[in-house]
Amino acid sequence: MRLRLSSSFLAKVAAAGGLVLLADRLFWAGEGIGSNLGIFALAWALATLALSPAAWRDRRSWIAAAGALLLTLPLLDSPGPIAFLLFGTCLATAVLLPRMTRFGHAGSWVLRLLLQGVVSLIGPWRDLIRLRKPFSRGLPRQRILPLLPLPLFGGVVFLALFANANPVIGDALVALGTPRFEDATIGRMLFWGVILTAVWTTLRPRRLRLVSNLPEATMPQALPGVTTGSVLLALLTFNALFALQNGLDIAFLWSGAPLPAGVSLAEYAHRGAYPLIATALLAGLFVLVALRPGSETAKVPAIRRLVVLWVAQNVFLVASSILRTIDYVEVYSLTELRIAALLWMALVALGLVLILWRMLRGRSAAWLINANAGAALLVLAACTMVDFGAVSAAWNVRHAREIGGKGAGLDLCYLAWQGPSALRSLVALELENDLDPGFAERIAWVRHRVLTDTIERQRGGEWIRRNDRRLRQVAAMLAGRKLRASPGDGPAGRHCDGTPFTPEPAPALSASPLPNRMPTPTPLTNEAVR
Incomplete structure (x- = not known):
């Protein structure tokens, strides 16, 4: 397949080159990554959207493009890996959506974006090899240009390595006027290659075809060992067990009743926070597998009512887990990980409600995946705006x-x-x-x-x-006041909390006076030798 040098292609080449130069100026010459990452992301997004006219005609792409542009704000303010990952996801989605007749579900898009990233590793180099251009009408259509990129690029790389390893070659090249190939020069060239590969991913996305049908479309409606009677009995059992756990939480967590002797509130809160979340996740998995829309078990009114009651108990269980974590924080301290755990628990509760809604309304699995993915993306996007450390x-x-x-x-x-x-x-x-x-x-x-x-x-x-x-x-x-002067590290240094190190005492000398002469050695005897 031939790739022609159209004006659109040349514009993308120019944009890629400009982004590489911008990245070199911002990151390599600047010797660090900070808010300059937001400047680069904004330039990358604008260049990609300006050279992707298909995205202008697709309203779905507008949403993804708006998300990419909005995510440049946290990258400008306080860049982080989550914000940059979401930015790249939105920008790649914006240029890929016009190629899809329908969105499908978020699960297939995760796979599509991962494959897009892997395939795009060779994108610029593949396009370079596929270039075709006739020099004139009188010349034969044999192309010389496709033969040049690989030997030229490979030759420059190996020549740079040899110049760095062999001073004779290096000095000869410097005498000819070429730059000195040092470790920094080679690293800089590799950096250019990484940036070029990354931006080319969105400027010229690869064409991929994925089967987006969900497994449930081919799963049998009746699972082995899952009958109406077994599901009904299981739900009765599960509701009774959850009622027992929730009753204890109401007594000790919510109403403040005294705990049994030997059990502290911190221990009661800490031990149950994360295992109960795992319990709620297992409950959601059971509802997904055993009570899929259209299955025989999901059509029984008694089972549906028991599922509603059970999901309600699970949501209350998650609320108790959140309260447990808050109680534990009040006794000890708040950390970024515990804030993330509270947000995760809230997402689990929302997921349980969405699972119940799917069963009651007969929604598809794609709807459930997209709803959960949308909620997770909104939470992650909000996290990029808030400094949980502060x-x-x-x-x-x-x-x-x-x-x-x-x-x-x-x-x-x-x-x-x-x-x-x-x-x-x-x-x-x-x-x-x-x-x-x-x-x-x-x-x-x-x-x-x-x-x-x-x-x-x-x-x-x-x-x-x-x-x-x-x-x-x-x-x-x-406001004009001065901070206390730092006490300094002291003679032995300080711990991370400012506590001075305690110097080890010198070994004590014996208080008894030294003898005037060495003791007379005991002569060896036959008995001693034996």
Whole structure:
């Protein structure tokens, strides 16, 4: 199959080259990735959409393109892997949608995007090899251009490696005026290749054909061992067991009744939070498999009512798991992982409701997958806008035991690990008046490390808009006041929470005076030798 040098193709080549140069200027020359990632993402999206006229005519592509452009905002403010992954997904979906007659379901799109990424690894090089162009009408149609890319590109790569390994070759090439092939030069060329491959994925997406039918279309309506009687008996049993668990949660979690001797509220909350979520997921899987729309079991009114009751109990179980996690956080502390766990629990509850709605309304499996995928994408998109590190740091400082709160003792190591996210909270804590002197000294040491590290990053190539805003907010919080001077590392250094290392004591010398002369050795005797 031949690829002709049309104006559209040349425009994409120019756009790809421009994006490679922009990436080199922003990332390689800038020596860091920060808010410049958002600038590159915006340029990538605009170039892709400008050279994809098919996306303009497809309203489905408008939604994906709008999502890609909106996701450049968190990439400009505080770039992260989730935001960039969602951006790439939306941009690739926008250029692939016009090639599909129908959307299908999110599961097939996950597979399609993964395959698109794998196949596109050779996209630019395949297009380069397939180029055909006649030089003139009088010449034969034998093409010379397709023969050149592989030997030229491969020859340059191997020549660069040899020049780097052999000083004779390297000096000879420098004498001829070529740039010196050092490790940095080779790395830069590889970086260009990575960027070119990535942007070419959306500028010229590959054509893929996938079978999007769901497995349930070919699954038998009656599963072995799953009869109406067995499902009815199982639902009665499950409802009774869930009623027992929910009753205990109502008694101990929701109403505040005293727990049995030897069981603390923190232990009761922590042990049940995640296993009960697994229970709810298994319940949802049972409803999906045993009560599919159109099956005999799903048509029985008694089973349908028992399923409604059971899903309601599962949703209450998830709510109890959320309360367990909140109670555990109040006793100990809030972390980014626990915030993510709370969001995951909320998604599980929504998924259970969607499973029930699917059964009652006879929705397809594609509808269920798309509904859950849409909810997950909305939550992930919201997560790119919120700094959960700053949220957890502010909560922990506000409830710290050291300033009269009801929470646990403040984990300064965790605040130091959070870095810029904890900067405002550390400064606010340092401005408190009634702090223990030793604790205030440790805070000043941790805050000084976080502040200096943030300033150094901002002055380097990792400038981030959100961190710049944090530094300005800290300056406004001080309002002319000065922070405590850092106590320094001391003679032996400090732990991550600012606690000084305790130097090991020197080995003690014997207090008895040294003898004036060495003791006389005991002579060897025959008995001693034996």
